[in-house]
Amino acid sequence: MKEKSPRELLEPRDLLAIYRDMVRIREFEESCPKLYSQGKMGGFLHLYSGQEAVGVGVAHAMHREDYMVSAYREHGLIMAKGAEPKYVMAELFGKATGVSRGKGGSMHMFDADLRFMGGYGIVGGHLPLAVGVGYAILYRESDEVVVCLFGDGATNQGVFHEAMNMAALYRVPVVFVCENNGYGIGTSVVRASSLDQLYKKSCAYETPGLKVDGMDVLAVYEAVRQAVHKARSGEGPTYIEAITYRFRGHSISDPGTYRSEQEKKIWQERDPIPNFAAFLVQAGHFTKQELAAVDGEEQELIKAAIRFAEESPDPDPEELWTDLYVE
Amino acid sequence: MAEITCREALNQALREEMERDSSIFILGEDVGLYEGSFKVTKGLLAKFGEKRVLDTPIAEAGIVGLACGAAMAGLRPIAELMTVNFAIVAMDQIFNHVAVASYMFGGQVRVPLTIRAPGGAGHQLGAQHSHSLEALFAHCPGLRVVVPSVPADAKGLLKSAIRSDDPVLFLEHEGLYGVKGEVPEGEHLVPLGRADIKRSGRDVTLVTLSRMVYVCLEAAEQLAKEGIDAEVVDLRGLNPLDMTTVLASLRKTRRAVTVEESWLSFGWGGEIVARIMEQGFDDLDAPVLRVGGADVPMPYNKHLEKSAIPDAARVAARVMELF
Ligand SMILES: Cc1ncc(C[n+]2csc(CCOP(=O)(O)OP(=O)(O)O)c2C)c(N)n1
Numbered sequence: 156m157k158e159k160s161p162r163e164l165l166e167p168r169d170l171l172a173i174y175r176d177m178v179r180i181r182e183f184e185e186s187c188p189k190l191y192s193q194g195k196m197g198g199f200l201h202l203y204s205g206q207e208a209v210g211v212g213v214a215h216a217m218h219r220e221d222y223m224v225s226a227y228r229e230h231g232l233i234m235a236k237g238a239e240p241k242y243v244m245a246e247l248f249g250k251a252t253g254v255s256r257g258k259g260g261s262m263h264m265f266d267a268d269l270r271f272m273g274g275y276g277i278v279g280g281h282l283p284l285a286v287g288v289g290y291a292i293l294y295r296e297s298d299e300v301v302v303c304l305f306g307d308g309a310t311n312q313g314v315f316h317e318a319m320n321m322a323a324l325y326r327v328p329v330v331f332v333c334e335n336n337g338y339g340i341g342t343s344v345v346r347a348s349s350l351d352q353l354y355k356k357s358c359a360y361e362t363p364g365l366k367v368d369g370m371d372v373l374a375v376y377e378a379v380r381q382a383v384h385k386a387r388s389g390e391g392p393t394y395i396e397a398i399t400y401r402f403r404g405h406s407i408s409d410p411g412t413y414r415s416e417q418e419k420k421i422w423q424e425r426d427p428i429p430n431f432a433a434f435l436v437q438a439g440h441f442t443k444q445e446l447a448a449v450d451g452e453e454q455e456l457i458k459a460a461i462r463f464a465e466e467s468p469d470p471d472p473e474e475l476w477t478d479l480y481v482e
Numbered sequence: 483m484a485e486i487t488c489r490e491a492l493n494q495a496l497r498e499e500m501e502r503d504s505s506i507f508i509l510g511e512d513v514g515l516y517e518g519s520f521k522v523t524k525g526l527l528a529k530f531g532e533k534r535v536l537d538t539p540i541a542e543a544g545i546v547g548l549a550c551g552a553a554m555a556g557l558r559p560i561a562e563l564m565t566v567n568f569a570i571v572a573m574d575q576i577f578n579h580v581a582v583a584s585y586m587f588g589g590q591v592r593v594p595l596t597i598r599a600p601g602g603a604g605h606q607l608g609a610q611h612s613h614s615l616e617a618l619f620a621h622c623p624g625l626r627v628v629v630p631s632v633p634a635d636a637k638g639l640l641k642s643a644i645r646s647d648d649p650v651l652f653l654e655h656e657g658l659y660g661v662k663g664e665v666p667e668g669e670h671l672v673p674l675g676r677a678d679i680k681r682s683g684r685d686v687t688l689v690t691l692s693r694m695v696y697v698c699l700e701a702a703e704q705l706a707k708e709g710i711d712a713e714v715v716d717l718r719g720l721n722p723l724d725m726t727t728v729l730a731s732l733r734k735t736r737r738a739v740t741v742e743e744s745w746l747s748f749g750w751g752g753e754i755v756a757r758i759m760e761q762g763f764d765d766l767d768a769p770v771l772r773v774g775g776a777d778v779p780m781p782y783n784k785h786l787e788k789s790a791i792p793d794a795a796r797v798a799a800r801v802m803e804l805f
Contacts, residue, residue, distance in 0.1 A: 197606030197782075197784055198606035198607045198608060198611075199611070249606070249782050249783035249784060249785075249786075250783075255782075257781070257783040257786070258608075258609075258782055258783065258786070259608060259609075259782055260606060260608045260782030260783075262607075262608055262610070262611075263608050263610070263782070275610065276567075276607075276608065277567070277568065277610055278540045278568075279540070280610075308539070308540040311539035311541050311544075312540060313541065313543055314571075339539075339540050340519065341516030342511070342512055342516065342537055342539075346515075346537060347537075347538075347539040347540070348539065413515060413516060469783060469785055470781075470783050470785075470786060472785065472786070472789060474781070474783075474786060475776055475778060475781060475789055475790060476776075476778065479778055479779070
């Protein structure tokens with residue numbers, strides 16, 4: 156029997172949820188630069204605009220009880236996993252109501268209930284953590300899966316190779332998703348990696364590696380769905396390279412002048428959100444008006460999130476000393 | 483003399499040394515095309531070309547290890563680590579290779595390597611991007627540890643670090659890159675291992691370095707209003723450690739407080755106190771006190787972060803306890 160395509164697997168309401176999640180993340184991220192310039196947030200701010208199809212495709216291919224681990228460009232990922240924007244925004248404001256209670260900030264979000272196991276700021280550092288989460292799943296003989304997201308830059312760290320090897324060696328139920336947005340800060344992939352087809356990096360570890368269009372949310376969804384299924388059935392890790400692009404600079408302080416206007420324009424045309432909207436309309440699933448209504452709702456949601464963050468209290472000064480040791 | 487920023491002073495030092503010695507090359511993440519994440523390597527790729535200004539992958543162990551090997555084979559590498567927190571990724575290379583090679587091989591080989599790394603807190607960068615780790619490196623024999631505070635020292639110390647035949651950890655503070663000061667043009671060398679008195683005073687010695695120099699100077703102004711005249715000793719580095727200057731200052735003031743941004747526990751302030759006990763006990767009229775950062779991972783929230791780092795009021799209050 157022929158495998159069903161994601162277009163057949165997904166009900167219209169799933170498709171709309173996918174659309175909604177992407178819009179939500181975009182609205183959230185695009186509201187940040189202004190708030191940052193008003194001094195409402197501090198630190199580094201790595202925005203996800205352009206890469207939504209990866210995070211949302213991944214999240215929809217997982218179960219709620221599956222784990223996700225990621226690097227520091229993770230506002231979109233934690234929301235795709237189910238976090239409400241208001242708690243994510245509150246974290247950016249450093250407030251006590253934030254997902255990490257104001258102690259983590261943009262790069263270090265965590266939600267234990269959602270099994271979002273953190274954003275980490277050391278490039279590549281979280282990959283072995285994901286393998287460890289996977290080992291815990293094996294150990295308990297449960298059937299969850301862990302998905303680990305990271306940038307192209309992380310694949311040049313030694314720890315990437317250690318994690319890949321151990322994951323394959325122990326047949327850990329982990330799916331590695333490399334978000335290849337073409338750059339590690341100002342250095343392009345071809346100038347940083349001897350192999351620019353990053354999906355091939357897993358072949359040394361007998362781990363299947365595949366490449367997917369990271370601007371096509373259904374393509375990501377389908378690749379991850381299959382990899383998650385394999386991991387859950389005890390077939391071990393898969394490594395997926397999603398080809399994508401970040402529309403903004405590396406972080407809020409990076410003007411991104413190392414990329415040509417021409418290059419940016421080509422990728423803007425591949426913007427995953429309007430393209431998915433066009434597909435939904437063309438396939439007759441939804442009308443333009445219905446999608447516009449979703450856009451409006453999400454804008455309101457983000458406005459409310461900002462209000463919530465603004466009105467939330469700072470952590471108590473005593474919080475400086477809490478959480479370090481178990482009381 | 484020209485007034486320039488620390489950033490420009492460091493850039494001058496790199497440029498002048500590379501012009502002088504063709505065995506020097508720079509390597510690190512985004513040091514070339516991007517001109518450095520803090521723009522310290524601005525213009526160097528254009529001037530010296532790709533062989534001498536090498537963009538690397540994000541691979542700190544590889545960067546430091548490559549630099550160590552190149553240094554052992556006769557070059558004079560300057561490795562830039564984007565921040566000192568990432569030096570920890572390269573810690574095996576630094577502690578087990580860079581620091582020991584010369585000694586372990588009976589002096590047959592030297593490692594004339596400079597590792598530059600910015601660090602320090604104050605920008606809400608959270609627990610993986612904010613720490614000051616100079617004490618960590620100072621703990622390891624074989625490594626020189628240099629920590630400038632003003633632009634003139636930044637230039638003069640970096641030039642000396644590059645010329646040193648020992649491996650040097652050259653630790654810059656992210657909050658100081660924009661600080662301006664007068665810097666001599668051309669050949670300006672500040673020898674490693676000599677502290678500098680940034681403010682002279684009679685009543686108490688504040689022993690400090692890096693950004694805390696400014697905090698101590700501010701504290702000294704506050705103390706002056708209370709009639710206490712504080713001397714500020716800028717160590718400018720931890721290895722070699724200039725106890726001569728510290729002890730001389732102590733003989734004059736008879737009281738001392740160490741002020742460090744990093745974690746207080748097991749920090750370098752404790753080392754200074756121990757040495758004062760061993761070498762300067764008779765000059766003391768009061769116990770030596772310490773001020774340091776809170777012993778916690780750096781929190782993101784700006785109020786919490788601020789309270790985790792010493793400020794002038796805290797330093798002044800601690801000093802007042804001595805009188
Ligand atoms: C170990 C380490 N080295 C350097 C950095 C500084 N740094 C932060 S992000 C980044 C680029 C990472 O690029 P990539 O992994 O492709 O992820 P992207 O930012 O493109 O999502 C670098 C070099 C870091 N955070 N950690």
